[in-house]
Amino acid sequence: MTGRIIRKDLARNKIVTLTLFCFILIASLLVSGAVRIVTEMTGAVDALFSQAAAPDFIQMHTGDFDQGAIDRFAEQTSMVTSQQTVEMLNIDNANLAFAGRQPATNSVMENGFVRQNEEFDFLLDLDNQVVRPKDGEIAVPIYYLQRDDLAIGDTLEVVDGQYRKEFRIIAFVRDAQMNPSLISSKRFVVSEADFTELRAHTGSEEYLIEFQLAEGVDVGEFERVYQSAGLPQKDTAITAGLLKLMNALTDGLVAALVILVSLLIITVALLCLRLTLLANMEEDTREIGVMKAIGIKSKDIRGLYLLKYRVMAGLACLLGFVLSLPLGKVFTANITLYMGKVEVSPLTIILPVLGTVAVYGIVMMFCRLVLRRFRRISAVEALRAGGSASGKLRAGFWPLYKRPMRWLNLRLGAREVLRSFGSYGLLCFVFILCVFLFIVPINLLTTVQAPNFINYMGMGQSDVQIDLRRTEGVEQRYTEMLKALSSDEDVEHFAPYVTAAYPLVTDGETSTLRNVQIGDFSQYAIDYLDGKAPQTENEIALSQLNAQDLEVAVGDSLTLLVEDRPRTLTVSGIYQDLTNGGRTAKASLPWRAEDVQWYLVYLDLNEGIDRTEKVAEYAEVFAPAKVTHIDSYIAQTFGSTISQLRMVVVLAALLSAAVAVLITALFLRMLTAKEAHELSILTFLGFQRKDLARQYVFRTLLVLVVGVVIGTLAAATLGQNLAGFMFASMGASRIRFVVQPVVVYLLCPLILAGVVALTTLASTRTTGRIKIQNLVIE
Template sequence: MLLQIVKRDFQRNKIITLVLFVFILLSALLMAAASHMIMELSGSLNHLLAQSKAPHYVQMHAGPLDRDTVQRFVSEQPLIADQQTVEMLGIDGSHIFLGPSGQSEENSVMDIGFVRQNPSFDLLLNLDNQVIQVAAGEIAVPIYYMQQHNLKIGDPVRIASGTFEQEFTIAHFVRDVQMNPSIVSSKRFVVNDADFRRLQGNLGEIEYLLEFQLTDLSKLSEFSNAYQASDMPNKGPAIDYSLFKTLNALTDGIIAIVIILVSFLLMLIAVLCLRFTMIATMEEDYREIGVMKAIGIPQQEIKRIYLAKYTVIAALSSLGGYFISLAVMRLFTANISLYLGAAPNSWLKHTVPVLAVCLIFGMVILFCRMILRRLSRISAVEALRSGTVHEKRSGARWLKLDKRKYMKVNTFLGLKDLMARISTFTLLLFVYVICVFIIIVPVNLLNTLQSPGFVAYMGVGQSDIRIDLQQSKDTEQRFERLTAAIDNDPEIKRYSPLITSRFKVLGGDGVWENLNVESGDFSIFPLSYISGAAPGNNNELALSDLNASELDKKVGDTLVLLVGGAEKEMKVSGIYQDITNGGRTAKAQLPHDPNSVLWYVVALDVLPGVSVQAKMDQYAEAFYPAKITHLQSYLSQTLGNTISQLKLVTLLAAGIGLSISILITSLFLKMQLAKDSPQMAIMRSLGFTRQDIRMQYLVRLLLISVTGILFGILASGTIGQSLVGLLGSFMGASRIQLVVNPAAAYLLLPAVLLLVVTVTTLVSSRSRGTSSITKQIVA
């Protein structure tokens, strides 16, 4: 019987039923996809961490290594369960040629290291999450390069420097729990032990990874403090287990959060869509409801009839959305599967998406019950007498037709009716605001990530070229020669030498902790500060956002640094954003100790008309193995994967937003046309044409949509800005300022939405315009 009710209703209202079906299906699809993506990300990441036996704490170190010191620390530290020292051979990208094209990695922003497979933990895995073993002449290449250069198993990799040359064959692609994500600017290639020794004897420099696994992961902070307080090697960044998880989950996690945001907004609109649909249906069934009440059918029974119909529609559409999500899931999880591997099957992985779909179904039924309370307001006598709902109108009495001056009649009547029924149009206004929000926020976020100004969130000023010198035995001399050459180069407009050293800072718990401090003149390439300003003297220090939070410091507070063996009180002059080095850095004007220097950097701008690429090539040749980076290339190479996925989400969000505007506009007009049948008949009898009536509806809808667009743009710049800041806080940039493309955000996208509303209004109002005047008046 229920299927017969649904069948008859579908035959009578094919479009409205189909629209509701598609809308609930879309809500279920996105909710299932988002929840599945999160479960896949969580399961795959945990599986990768387990399979690779991820280290709990890693200290990178450049320079000589005292192995006796390391051994003594390990024997005295009860928290250590296992320890290994990994040798990583750093080779400049200009000596590495990947794939059949033979193109070098000279312009790559990545620090490339060659390693052997580790013996006990921090295992490097292949695409099947199996431990990689390579024979002589074989090499395992990071997944990042497979994606960048479309590499395949069997492709060649050539290493060449002067008279030395060695060619490898790609045997595997590497999943590296430490350096997997593209946002991490270091990558590890795996070679055989004999090949490693041969490479080491001809080029490159050794860097050490001191890796630890602990007996109790919950005491990671205690171990970190103990390491930093010791005399252990520390010329390089330190990273830990929690940072591995954050970095590996960051790219796909951001995408998942954006999808969840869109899904949440879609759920909100789904409720409004349901309200429009049910009210429109009850308006059309007004006389039939009166008949059922008149012949004694209980109100609860009438509710059950309507509820049964929407229960069947909601069940079928929710199931359809779930099964479609299974078919398109690869679009959402392809990057997760590639970088992290497929998550092992578990009941939770399959149950959560089902529960998410059940949530959609439950919400539909719940709101159906709430909306069906309107049945109690319908009088059997009034329904049989009039056959239609008499809508209360108020306001707009000051708008009189005879006093209009410059407005056409149809425009005036459309405006007057809108003002008289403003409460009816409020929900439609709210829907348009959400549609604009769904479309514009992802577009603005994508535009922000692609903007050259995004480099400000990397803790560096915006410059044409950045030159990095990693610590080695003669780095200080090479740095001096480099700055002297730049100073005498007439094609350089300005430059800023910066030196990063490791200092000890006194934490709130009284324990001395390590702090990476960059020293130099920060007025040449200024940063954008959340609060405060750059350090103006050697008693001031600026902290990154994450460091300020962890040290519980704000502008004006003081902290104690250990400088030259003596305690020095420093005042916090400013707080800035930084997504590099785990987001934990500081800046000051302090003298550096060559023994504690981690790396040297020179930022520079060339004069107008000078080729940036030519200048990069010149310095790359003159100061090899310096790392020469065009900062815009750095953004595209490290955030390229995130940008690609965000483009997909942006297109999806735009499609959803426009689809919602079409669906809701058509549903709203369906409801209004059902209510306005007598009024339209009277207007037709007075000489108004079908075109006149359609024009009046178009005026109302365009005024509402324009208002909705304006409020949507405002919401995108306020609420959207806050949401993006929340996402950025996970990376150390809590105040990311959205970069808006005015042509797209304020002209193109609103114009497309207005066009959609116009076409939908004209098409939806056409069906009612052809009905019989006599039939409407008599009814």
């Protein structure tokens, strides 16, 4: 009997059962895939850092320093297990050309040529082996493999005036320090002899003072000890925790979106189940009544229904897990490329399996909750009425005999929705989810691609940015550059800024507050989370993460040593910043040339000036300054993230449309079963099939309008908050979506309205063939 019931149900509801099966499968696939992304990402980062023997603390430095003082510090400090100083030769993009191509003068990346390290901080090839080029060979960062579609055997030429040197690419480098595109420095590996030759003809020297610490040592505490020792610290300091965060960020953002999508799909799958079960119960009420009448208990009847869904959910979850294995490679391809293939471990299998089991458990628990309705079905009523409805019609909300007969089908549809909106609440909720799922990834993508996204990086929005790092004679080049810009008729406006480091005095101890930008912040202004930009020499603004680290808020005070004298500064504002580990500051302080880390100029060009040509001109005239177009800067630093977001947007759009189709079809199937008596009357009164279909189309579209409005508002508020949560660890917790009105407010609703209308017409094509039976009119 059980087999006959299941076969009959499958034969009667093939499309519904298949669709529901697919949604449970997708939910299982996404959950398993998302867990796998997080698991592999975590394992890959840990494996890369272990194989590369990554340092725990790195102090970047430009200029002279005393290596003997560093050696003595390392020997006398029990926190340190190993120390090395890496010499890096920075070569401008204008002096590099891949495979006979033109130099990428507008690249935002800084290129450092190094020798392979001997103690730790190894640079690895694509097999995660330590790469050791011979003379004339070079290992190139993975970033350029993706950007320029390079291959082993291609060439890289270094040209500086009369000097030319050609290298053959023999490997692509995984660098625990500088892997992600979000980090604008990249390291190339050459042989000892080639490094010595390059240093004699081109480039500028920079040093990475690296430490490996004893197990259990707090990196923050070590940083304070290092700074108080008066050792070199004229550039950025980086910790292993920050490096891990930056390595995981791009794929972590995608994983967060996949998890969000999977949660929404699970919710939709449960709603599908509820509608399917309710529709089956409406159609099978007479059979349920018969089974109850002959003595079959409610729990046994419920078991018959559960058996079908146990089998279906089990097969769907199993197939979803199996499919997640090959399809997961699409989402983990970037992880594999940048960090290497993760060795299979029990966790990489167990955790995705547990995710799949969780989906199965949630589905079955929900089925049991819905099927408790069997207890409320009376055998007598079920046998007499053939349904759970009373079969009686009453004059209700908005009686039609008091209204003119124009637009009758539309008014009948609206009347039913208004009269029993509670029944349509489920459909409305699903439409809200669909709109939310459709719009949030689109808004996130357009926000990251928007020019004003630069504000979240602590930068003002301008046409061009010129970045001049510390090299010999940099002060003179900076002065000459400002004079040239002042006399350039193509420049509408420009503003210079200097980034320096200042000693910070806290509770009698001295550390260093780095990346303090100095200039006029009324120009190229950024948005502040709280407060405002510094306007006097006694004010300072801090990035969000800096304020959290220092435990200060707007109105609190900090003490800096300015020109060797203590100066108390009031925190005037707190802003968001995704650069330099999210830890920067802004002030209007006097500065000394020896404390400067880099120079920066924002400028706007007059209307009609070709920005690309001007960037190329400035890159040549102001070399070795880094000249970038702001749009290009975002594209290069967030390029990998943008690429993966596009994939998520397409997936989310397809899922939203599929969800809208399925839920609409299931809801209408349940609704037409419940409204069989009403439909019989309308058919008897002369309404044709097309009239009834129009009424249902108008009902669903009316509910869709409500869902679109609420879903759009939810995407703009809740979705925006979710985006802020994802970026919070980087230093930007309050993201404001940049919305494309045509896409969000017109195209997305029209797509959903189209699929909902077509689904409604297809689902109601049989409503005109309902027979009049058991009709009682009051």
